[in-house]
Amino acid sequence: MxxxxxxxxxxxxxxxxxxxxxxxxxxxxxxxxxxxxxxxxxxxxxxxxxxxxxxxxxxxxxxxxxxxxxxxxxxxxxxxxxxxxxxxxxxxxxxxxxxxxxxxxxxxxxxxxxxxxxxxxxxxxxxxxLLASATSEEAIGGALRNSGCAVNAEGERFHLLKMAPTISYGAHADGILITARRSADAAPSDQVLVCALKADYTLQSLNTWDTLGMRGTCSNGFRLEAAGDVAQILPVPFGQIADETMTPVSHIVWSALWLGIAGDAVQRAKTFFQGQARARPGSMPPSAPRVAEAVSLLQMIEGRLDLALAHQRERHVAKAVSSFTLAAEMNGLKTAVSTMALDVVQQAMLVCGMAGYKHGTPFSLGRHLRDLWSAPLMINNDRILSNTANLLLADRT
The missing domain is CATH 1.10.540.10 (Acyl-CoA dehydrogenase/oxidase, N-terminal domain)
Known part of the structure; x- marks a missing residue:
C-alpha cells in the first residue's frame, strides 16, 4: 500500500x-x-x-x-x-x-x-x-462553452469525433473528459461532458508541442475519436459543470501552481540578495527594493488565493453565493494572479541580474519566466475580462 x-x-x-x-x-x-x-x-x-x-x-x-x-x-x-x-x-x-x-x-x-x-x-x-481534458476544438478555439462535435448515440452506445488543437498530456493520459454537443441537432452551447478511458478512444497527432514554456505538458493537437456506453456521459449539462466546478477549481489550482513558480523565483532572489549583503557588510545591495516588492506581490497573491478558497468552502456549505458573484470572483482570481505572478518573477530577475538571466546557475529564472508567460494565455485574460464585464452588466445583487 x-x-x-x-x-x-x-x-x-x-x-x-x-x-x-x-x-x-x-x-x-x-x-x-x-x-x-x-x-x-x-x-x-x-x-x-x-x-x-x-x-x-x-x-x-x-x-x-x-x-x-x-x-x-x-x-x-x-x-x-x-x-x-x-x-x-x-x-x-x-x-x-x-x-x-x-x-x-x-x-x-x-x-x-x-x-x-x-x-x-x-x-x-x-x-x-491520469485524467486529461479535451475542451478546445478547431473552428471553436478556446471557447469553453461551445462545441462543434456532437455525441451520436444509438441505443446504449455513443460515438464522437473531435478535432482538438490541444489536449494537454493527451498521449500520456489514461482517460480524457471530452466536451461535445448533446446530439447532432443540439445548439453549440447545449453540451455534455463525456468520460472516455484509453480503451474507448484513438488519438491521431495533428501537430507538435514546441513552445516557449510549459513544454513538459506535451499539449499536442489530436484527432480524437471515441466510442462507449452512454452511461459514461456525466448526467448534468456541461454548462452547470463549468459554472459550479470546472471554472472555479481550474482558477484556484492554476493560481496555486503559479504561486509556487513565483515563490521559487522569490526564494532564489532572496538567496542572491542575502549573498550580496554578506559580501559587503554595512551596505545595502541596490536590489533591496526589488526584493521587498517581489515579496509584497507574493503576499498579495497568497491573500487573494486564500480568500478564493474560503469563499469556495462557504459556497459548498451554504450554497448561497450568487453565480454572478462566484464567476466574477474566480475570473478576477485568474486574471490577477496570472499577471502578478509574472511580475514577481520579473522583479526576481532584476534582483539576480545576469545570474538569473543565464542558464545553469542556482539563480536561473528563464524557465520560471517562460512558464509563467503561459498564465495570461490559458483561457486568454482578454476573453475572461470581457466575460466578467458581461456578468457585471447583468448582475443586480
Missing amino acids: NPVLAAVDQASPHPAPADSATLIAAAQAAAAVAATHADAVDRDARFPDEAFVTLREHGLLGAMIPTHLGGAGATLDTVAAICRVLGGACAATGMVYAMHQIQVACVLEHGMGSPWHERLLSRVAGEQL
Whole structure:
C-alpha cells in the first residue's frame, strides 16, 4: 500500500481522510524528484515521467477522491497546496497534476450517484489513472462553452469525433473528459461532458508541442475519436459543470501552481540578495527594493488565493453565493494572479541580474519566466475580462 493510503484506516467502513500534512509531505517528495528533472523536461519538451512515478507511488492522483472510494479524501485547500509545492519544483509537473485534479473534481461533484462514474473514481484512486481534458476544438478555439462535435448515440452506445488543437498530456493520459454537443441537432452551447478511458478512444497527432514554456505538458493537437456506453456521459449539462466546478477549481489550482513558480523565483532572489549583503557588510545591495516588492506581490497573491478558497468552502456549505458573484470572483482570481505572478518573477530577475538571466546557475529564472508567460494565455485574460464585464452588466445583487 502506498504511504498516503497507509495513513487511512481501510478496515473502517468509513475510513478517515489522510491528513493534509501527510499529503503535502508526499508532494514534497515528488517535488524533489520533479526538480531534479525539471530542466531536462523543459529542454526536451517531454512528459515528467519520473515525477509522476513518485506521485503515483504516494497515491496522490487520488488525493481528492473520498476514502470510501479508495482515495485520500483531501480538500481543495490541500490539493491547491500540493499544486503550489509541485509548481515550485517543475511547472509542467504541477500543471499536469492540477489539470488532472480539475477533471477529478468534475466527476466527483457531478457524477456521484452514477455507478459508472463512481467506479471511475475508484479506479483513479486504486490504479492511479491520469485524467486529461479535451475542451478546445478547431473552428471553436478556446471557447469553453461551445462545441462543434456532437455525441451520436444509438441505443446504449455513443460515438464522437473531435478535432482538438490541444489536449494537454493527451498521449500520456489514461482517460480524457471530452466536451461535445448533446446530439447532432443540439445548439453549440447545449453540451455534455463525456468520460472516455484509453480503451474507448484513438488519438491521431495533428501537430507538435514546441513552445516557449510549459513544454513538459506535451499539449499536442489530436484527432480524437471515441466510442462507449452512454452511461459514461456525466448526467448534468456541461454548462452547470463549468459554472459550479470546472471554472472555479481550474482558477484556484492554476493560481496555486503559479504561486509556487513565483515563490521559487522569490526564494532564489532572496538567496542572491542575502549573498550580496554578506559580501559587503554595512551596505545595502541596490536590489533591496526589488526584493521587498517581489515579496509584497507574493503576499498579495497568497491573500487573494486564500480568500478564493474560503469563499469556495462557504459556497459548498451554504450554497448561497450568487453565480454572478462566484464567476466574477474566480475570473478576477485568474486574471490577477496570472499577471502578478509574472511580475514577481520579473522583479526576481532584476534582483539576480545576469545570474538569473543565464542558464545553469542556482539563480536561473528563464524557465520560471517562460512558464509563467503561459498564465495570461490559458483561457486568454482578454476573453475572461470581457466575460466578467458581461456578468457585471447583468448582475443586480
